[in-house]
Amino acid sequence: xxxxxxxxxxxxxxxxxxxxxxxxxxxxxxxxxxxxxxxxxxxxxxxxxxxxxxxxxxxxxxxxxxxxxxxxxxxxxxxxxxxxxxxxxxxxxxxxxxxxxxxxxxxxxxxxxxxxxxxxxxxxxxxxxxxxxxxxxxxxxxxxxxxxxxxxxxxxxxxxxxxxxxxxxxxxxxxxxxxxxxxxxxxxxxxxxxxxxxxxxxxxxxxxxxxxxxxxxxxxxxxxxxxxxxxxxxxxxxxxxxxxxxxxxxxxxxxxxxxxxxxxxxxxxxxxxxxxxxxxxxxxxxxxxxxxxxxxxxxxxxxxxxxxxxxxxxxxxxxxxxxxxxxxxxxxxxxxxxxxxxxxxxxxxxxxxxxxxxxxxxxxxxxxxxxxxxxxxxxxxxxxxxxxxxxxxxxxxxxxxxxxxxxxxxxxxxxxxxxxxxxxxxxxxxxxxxxxxxxxxxxxxxxxxxxxxxxxxxxxxxxxxxxxxxxxxxxxxxxxxxxxxxxxxxxxxxxxxxxxxxxxxxxxxxxxxxxxxxxxxxxxxxxxxxxxxxxxxxxxxxxxxxxxxxxxxxxxxxxxxxxxxxxxxxxxxxxxxxxxxxxxxxxxxxxxxxxxxxxxxxxxxxxxxxxxxxxx
Numbered sequence: 001x002x003x004x005x006x007x008x009x010x011x012x013x014x015x016x017x018x019x020x021x022x023x024x025x026x027x028x029x030x031x032x033x034x035x036x037x038x039x040x041x042x043x044x045x046x047x048x049x050x051x052x053x054x055x056x057x058x059x060x061x062x063x064x065x066x067x068x069x070x071x072x073x074x075x076x077x078x079x080x081x082x083x084x085x086x087x088x089x090x091x092x093x094x095x096x097x098x099x100x101x102x103x104x105x106x107x108x109x110x111x112x113x114x115x116x117x118x119x120x121x122x123x124x125x126x127x128x129x130x131x132x133x134x135x136x137x138x139x140x141x142x143x144x145x146x147x148x149x150x151x152x153x154x155x156x157x158x159x160x161x162x163x164x165x166x167x168x169x170x171x172x173x174x175x176x177x178x179x180x181x182x183x184x185x186x187x188x189x190x191x192x193x194x195x196x197x198x199x200x201x202x203x204x205x206x207x208x209x210x211x212x213x214x215x216x217x218x219x220x221x222x223x224x225x226x227x228x229x230x231x232x233x234x235x236x237x238x239x240x241x242x243x244x245x246x247x248x249x250x251x252x253x254x255x256x257x258x259x260x261x262x263x264x265x266x267x268x269x270x271x272x273x274x275x276x277x278x279x280x281x282x283x284x285x286x287x288x289x290x291x292x293x294x295x296x297x298x299x300x301x302x303x304x305x306x307x308x309x310x311x312x313x314x315x316x317x318x319x320x321x322x323x324x325x326x327x328x329x330x331x332x333x334x335x336x337x338x339x340x341x342x343x344x345x346x347x348x349x350x351x352x353x354x355x356x357x358x359x360x361x362x363x364x365x366x367x368x369x370x371x372x373x374x375x376x377x378x379x380x381x382x383x384x385x386x387x388x389x390x391x392x393x394x395x396x397x398x399x400x401x402x403x404x405x406x407x408x409x410x411x412x413x414x415x416x417x418x419x420x421x422x423x424x425x426x427x428x429x430x431x432x433x434x435x436x437x438x439x440x441x442x443x444x445x446x447x448x449x450x451x452x453x454x455x456x457x458x459x460x461x462x463x464x465x466x467x468x469x470x471x472x473x474x475x476x477x478x479x480x481x482x483x484x485x486x487x488x489x490x491x492x493x494x495x496x497x498x499x500x501x502x503x504x505x506x507x508x509x510x511x512x513x514x515x516x517x518x519x520x521x522x523x524x525x526x527x528x529x530x531x532x533x534x535x536x537x538x539x540x541x542x543x544x545x546x547x548x549x550x551x552x553x554x555x556x557x558x559x560x561x562x563x564x565x566x567x568x569x570x571x572x573x574x575x576x577x578x579x580x581x582x583x584x585x586x587x588x589x590x591x592x593x594x595x596x597x598x599x600x601x602x603x604x605x606x607x608x609x610x611x612x613x614x615x616x
Contacts, residue, residue, distance in 0.1 A: 462488025
C-alpha cells in the first residue's frame with residue numbers, strides 16, 4: 001500500500017492541490033507531529049498566496065522538527081514577504097547556526113538585507129553563498145544588485161556577466177545588468193541588454209517596463225517612440241486582461257469621494273516629495289483617502305504617510321487581489337503614483353477596479369493603458385500636438401509636479417561669484433543623466449566664460465574611478481582639472497547647502513531634473529534648461545514656466561550655450577533673482593502647495609462629474 005504522505009506529495013507535484021491538501025490534513029489528524037506534512041501544507045498555502053497561513057503552518061513544522069534548517073529558511077522567506085524583515089533575519093541566522101554552509105539561507109538573508117537597505121551586509125551574505133557554491137546564479141545576480149546599491153556599477157556588471165557566462169539567457173541578470181549600464185552612461189548597451197532579456201522572456205512585464213525607463217536616456221527618441229513602447233507593453237501584458245466597468249456605488253456628483261493612491265514609494269523617495277504635499281492637504285470633508293502601499297521596508301516617512309489616510313499594505317497581494325481590495329473599498333478615483341517605474345501595479349489598474357483612474361507625479365509619462373482615464377501634466381510638458389499619442393486624456397495642472405519647501409532648508413546664500421570673482425556652474429542631478437553630448441556642451445560654456453568653474457555632485461561621484469573618468473573626459477574637451485569640482489553623496493541638508501556654491505545650474509538632457517530642479521530654485525539658483533521632444537526632456541522647462549521663468553528654457557544647444565554665457569555676465573541680475581526666488585515660488589500655483597492641492601481636488605471633482613453626470 002503506498003505511503004499516504006508520498007501520495008499527497010505526488011498529488012501536490014501534479015497540481016492537484018485540493019486533493020493534496022485534503023490528504024495532508026488527514027495525515028495530521030492521525031499524526032499531529034508529522035513535520036513534513038505541516039511543512040508541505042505550508043508550501044501549498046504559500047503557492048496560493050495565503051502567506052500568513054503558510055507562516056503559521058511552517059512554524060508548526062518547526063515545532064515538530066526544531067532542527068530543520070530548510071523549514072527555518074522557508075519561514076524566513078515567508079516573513080520577508082510579509083514585511084517582517086528583522087524576524088526573517090533571525091530565522092535565517094537560526095538555519096545557519098544549524099548548517100553554516102547552507103547557501104539558500106545565505107542568499108535569502110542577503111535579499112532581506114537588501115530590502116533593509118543594508119547593501120554592504122547583503123554583499124557579505126552573497127559572498128558567503130558564493131564561497132560555498134561559486135556558480136549559484138541567484139547569488140551572483142543578487143551580489144550584482146548589492147554592488148549597484150553601493151554605487152559600484154562596474155563591479156556589478158562583472159557579477160552579472162559571471163552569471164551570464166553560466167546561463168546566457170538569465171533574464172534577471174540581463175535586466176539588472178542593464179540598470180548598471182545605464183548608471184555607467186552606456187545607454188545603447190543597456191538597451192541591448194534589455195532586448196536580450198525580452199528575447200528570452202517576452203512575457204516579462206517588469207523587463208519591458210524597465211526598458212521603457214531606459215528609453216528616457218536616448219536623445220533621438222521622442223513622444224511617438226515613447227508612447228509606442230507603452231502601447232507595446234499594453235499589448236504584450238495587459239490587453240487580454242478584462243477591464244470591465246467598475247461599479248459606481250453612488251452617482252451623486254457632489255458627494256464625498258473615495259480617492260485611492262497606489263505606490264511603493266510611501267517612504268523617503270524623490271517621488272514621495274511630489275505627491276506628499278497633495279496628500280497632506282486633502283480636504284477630508286470632501287475626500288476620503290486610502291493609501292495602497294507597496295512599501296516593504298518602512299521608514300520614518302512611511303509612518304507619516306500612515307497618518308494621511310486609511311492604510312492598506314498590499315506588497316504581498318497579487319494584482320487581481322489588489323484590484324479586488326480596491327473594489328471592496330468602493331474607491332471612486334484610483335491614482336497610480338508610479339507609472340512605469342519600480343514597484344508599479346499597472347496590471348491591477350488594467351482590471352479597471354475604480355470608475356475613474358488617473359496616473360500622476362511618479363514617472364507620469366503615460367502608461368499605455370486605456371483603462372487609465374487621465375494623466376496629470378501641464379501645457380509645457382506635453383504640447384497639444386503630442387496629446388493624441390497618449391492612451392490617457394491629458395489634464396493640465398499648474399505644473400506637472402508641485403513643490404513643498406523643506407522647512408529645514410538652509411537660507412539662500414549670497415551669490416558665490418560676488419565674493420569669488422568667478423562664476424560657478426553646477427549640476428546636482430544623478431550623473432547618469434549626463435550624456436557625452438551634454439558634457440561637451442558644458443565644456444563649451446566653460447570655455448566661453450573665462451575663469452568659470454563646474455561643480456558636479458552625486459553619490460556616484462564618490463567613486464574614484466568615476467571621478468577620474470569625468471575629469472579625463474573634460475580634459476579631452478579642453479577643461480583643466482582644477483576648473484572641475486566633484487562631490488559625492490552627503491546628508492540631505494548638506495546637499496541643499498551645496499547650492500550655496502553654485503551661481504547657475506545646468507540641467508542635463510534628454511532626462512531633465514525634477515525634484516532637483518525645484519531644490520535648485522528654492523536655494524536661489526536659476527536653471528538653464530533645454531526643451532526636447534519627450535516628457536523627460538521637458539520637465540525642467542515645465543517647472544521653470546510654472547514659476548514665471550520660461551525664458552530660462554530654450555530649444556537647442558546654441559540657445560542653451562548663449563543663455564548660460566549671457567546670464568553669467570549679468571551678476572547683478574543673478575543676485576537679484578537669487579534673493580527673490582523664494583517669494584517668486586510661493587506666489588505661484590506651482591510652488592504653493594495649498595493652491596496646487598486645490599487644483600488637484602478640482603480636477604478630481606471634474607472627472608467625477610463627467611463620469612456620473614456627463615450632460616450636466
